[in-house]
Amino acid sequence: MGWMLLFxxxxxxxxxxxxxQQEFSKMVAVISKTFGLQHIEIAEDVVSETFLQATEAWKxxxxxxxPTAWLYAVAKQKILHHFRRNKIYDEKVLPEIIxxxxxxxxxxxNFSVENIKDSQLQMLFAICTPVIASEAQIGLALRILCGFxxxxxxxxxxxxxxxxxKRLFRAKEKLRAEKVLxxxxxxxxxxxxxxxVLHIIYLLFSEGYYSQTQNQNLQKDLCLEALRLxxxxxxxxxxxxxxxxxxxxxxxxxASRFSARQSNTIVLYGQQDQxxxxxxxxxxxxxxxxxxxxxxxxxxxxxxxxxxxWHCRKEGTQEKWExxxxxxxxxxxxxxxxxxxxxxxxxxxxxKGKETALVEAEKLKLENNHFYFMLLAELYTDLDQQKARxxxxxxxxxxxxxxxxQGIQExxxxxxxxxx
Amino acid sequence: MKDxxxxxxxxxxxxxxxxxxxxxxxxxxxxxxxxxxxAQGKLAVGGSRLAADGTVLKAGGVVTDGPFVEIRxxxxxxxxxxxxxxxxxxxxxxxxxxxxxxxxxxIRPLFV
Numbered sequence: 001m002g003w004m005l006l007f008x009x010x011x012x013x014x015x016x017x018x019x020x021q022q023e024f025s026k027m028v029a030v031i032s033k034t035f036g037l038q039h040i041e042i043a044e045d046v047v048s049e050t051f052l053q054a055t056e057a058w059k060x061x062x063x064x065x066x067p068t069a070w071l072y073a074v075a076k077q078k079i080l081h082h083f084r085r086n087k088i089y090d091e092k093v094l095p096e097i098i099x100x101x102x103x104x105x106x107x108x109x110n111f112s113v114e115n116i117k118d119s120q121l122q123m124l125f126a127i128c129t130p131v132i133a134s135e136a137q138i139g140l141a142l143r144i145l146c147g148f149x150x151x152x153x154x155x156x157x158x159x160x161x162x163x164x165x166k167r168l169f170r171a172k173e174k175l176r177a178e179k180v181l182x183x184x185x186x187x188x189x190x191x192x193x194x195x196x197v198l199h200i201i202y203l204l205f206s207e208g209y210y211s212q213t214q215n216q217n218l219q220k221d222l223c224l225e226a227l228r229l230x231x232x233x234x235x236x237x238x239x240x241x242x243x244x245x246x247x248x249x250x251x252x253x254x255a256s257r258f259s260a261r262q263s264n265t266i267v268l269y270g271q272q273d274q275x276x277x278x279x280x281x282x283x284x285x286x287x288x289x290x291x292x293x294x295x296x297x298x299x300x301x302x303x304x305x306x307x308x309x310w311h312c313r314k315e316g317t318q319e320k321w322e323x324x325x326x327x328x329x330x331x332x333x334x335x336x337x338x339x340x341x342x343x344x345x346x347x348x349x350x351x352k353g354k355e356t357a358l359v360e361a362e363k364l365k366l367e368n369n370h371f372y373f374m375l376l377a378e379l380y381t382d383l384d385q386q387k388a389r390x391x392x393x394x395x396x397x398x399x400x401x402x403x404x405x406q407g408i409q410e411x412x413x414x415x416x417x418x419x420x
Numbered sequence: 421m422k423d424x425x426x427x428x429x430x431x432x433x434x435x436x437x438x439x440x441x442x443x444x445x446x447x448x449x450x451x452x453x454x455x456x457x458x459a460q461g462k463l464a465v466g467g468s469r470l471a472a473d474g475t476v477l478k479a480g481g482v483v484t485d486g487p488f489v490e491i492r493x494x495x496x497x498x499x500x501x502x503x504x505x506x507x508x509x510x511x512x513x514x515x516x517x518x519x520x521x522x523x524x525x526x527i528r529p530l531f532v
C-alpha cells in the first residue's frame with residue numbers, strides 16, 4: 001500500500017512538472033509578445049515565480065479544478081505588480097505601446113488558445129533569427145520554447161550550468177541589441193527563415209536522439225518537443241510546406257524506434273525488437289511523408305525521411321537496401337557528412353557485397369572516426385579476421401564513451417574466441 | 421584541394437529506345453559512381469546531364485543541329501570534383517559508367 005501511494009505521489013509531481021514545462025513556453029511567449037521581446041527575462045521571472053507560488057499554494061490546498069486558469073490569473077497579477085513596482089512601465093513600456101488605453105492593454109494579457117499559438121510561432125521565428133549562432137538558438141529554443149530547466153539543458157549538452165546560463169544570457173542580449181521583434185517575417189523572408197527554423201528543430205531532435213546523456217527520459221522529451229514544434233508549423237499555411245512535412249515524417253519514423261533502442265546500451269538496428277516499434281508513430285510518419293511529396297523541392301529532409309521510412313520496414317529485402325543506397329547517394333550530393341558517407345557504404349555492402357564495399361570504404365579515410373573502423377571491421381569479418389580485429393582495436397582507442405568501448409571489446413572477444 | 425571538371429563523352433547518349441527498367445539501371449550506375457565520390461567528400465558540384473539534341477553555332481552565323489556527328493563522342497554531362505592534383509582527379513574518374521559504353525572521361529583543372 002505504501003509503495004502504491006509513493007508511486008501515485010511521484011506520478012502527480014511528475015505531471016505537475018509536465019504542466020509547468022508546457023505552460024512555461026506558452027506564458028513566456030504571450031507575455032513577451034505583449035510587452036516586447038526585450039522584456040523576455042521579466043517574462044521568465046514572472047512565470048517562474050508563478051510556478052513557485054502554485055507549488056506552495058497547491059501543496060496546502062490541493063490542485064485547483066482549472067490549474068492553467070489559476071496560473072494565468074496569478075501571472076497577470078504579477079506582471080502588473082512588476083511593472084508598477086519597477087516603473088519600467090512608465091519609462092519603457094508606456095512609450096512603446098503605441099496607442100489606446102494602456103491600463104487595459106496590460107490587463108488584457110491575452111492567454112487565449114489562439115494568441116498562445118500565434119505567440120509561440122512568432123517566438124520560434126524570433127529565436128531562429130540569423131543574428132544568433134545556432135548553438136545559442138538551440139539553447140534558447142530548449143529554454144524558451146520547450147520549457148527545459150538550465151540543469152536539463154546542461155545535461156543534454158554535456159555541459160555545466162554556468163556555461164549554459166552565460167550562453168543564454170548573451171543570446172538574449174543579442175536579441176535586445178538587434179531589436180528582434182516578435183512577428184512573423186515578411187512574405188519574402190519567411191521561406192528563408194523557415195529553413196533556419198526547420199534546421200533548429202532538426203538539431204533539437206538530433207540532440208535528443210543521438211545525445212550522449214544517459215538520461216533516457218530527457219532524450220525522449222527532447223525528441224517529442226522537437227516534434228511538437230514541427231507540428232506547430234503545420235497549422236499555418238505559410239509554414240506548412242512539403243519540407244516541413246518531410247521533417248515531421250523523419251522525426252516520426254525515428255521516434256517510432258525509441259523504445260526498441262532504449263536499454264543500457266544502444267541497441268543496434270539489426271538487433272532491435274520490431275515488436276517495440278511504435279506503429280502509431282510509423283503511420284503518422286507515412287501520413288506526413290505522403291504530404292511531403294507535393295511540389296518540386298527535394299530537401300535533405302525528404303531524403304532522410306524516406307531512408308527512415310525504409311528502416312521502419314524490418315524485412316531486409318534487396319529492394320529495401322537498393323532504395324536506401326540510392327537515397328544516400330543523393331543525400332551525399334546535397335549534404336555531405338562523414339556519418340552519411342559511412343551509412344552509404346554500409347548500404348552499398350548490403351547491395352553489392354563486402355568486397356565492393358571494402359574498396360569504397362578504404363577510400364573514405366575517416367581516420368579519427370571510430371564508426372569508420374567499426375564499419376571496416378564489419379566488412380573484414382569472415383574475409384580477414386586479423387584485419388577485422390586490428391580495426392576493432394583502432395575503434396576501441398577512438399571510442400569516446402564507456403558504453404561504446406564495452407560494445408567494441410565484446411566484438412574483439414568474439415573474434416579472439418573464434419581464433420582460439 | 422583544387423576543382424577539376426570531369427567531362428563524360430560517349431558515342432551515343434540516345435536512350436529513347438531502351439526500357440524504363442534499363443534506364444533505371446543506368447541511372448543507378450551513375451548515382452552509385454557519383455555517390456562514391458561524394459562519400460569521399462570530393463564532389464564539388466553535382467553537375468548536369470546534357471540532353472542529346474541541341475544546336476551548334478559556328479563562325480559566320482552557321483547553325484547546325486545536333487547530334488554532333490563531327491565528333492565521335494558526344495559530350496553527355498559533367499561534374500566538378502575536388503582533388504589535390506590531376507592524378508587524384510583521374511583516380512576519381514575510374515569507374516565512371518561512361519567508360520562502360522566505351523566512352524571517355526576528360527579531366528580538366530578549373531582556373532580559379
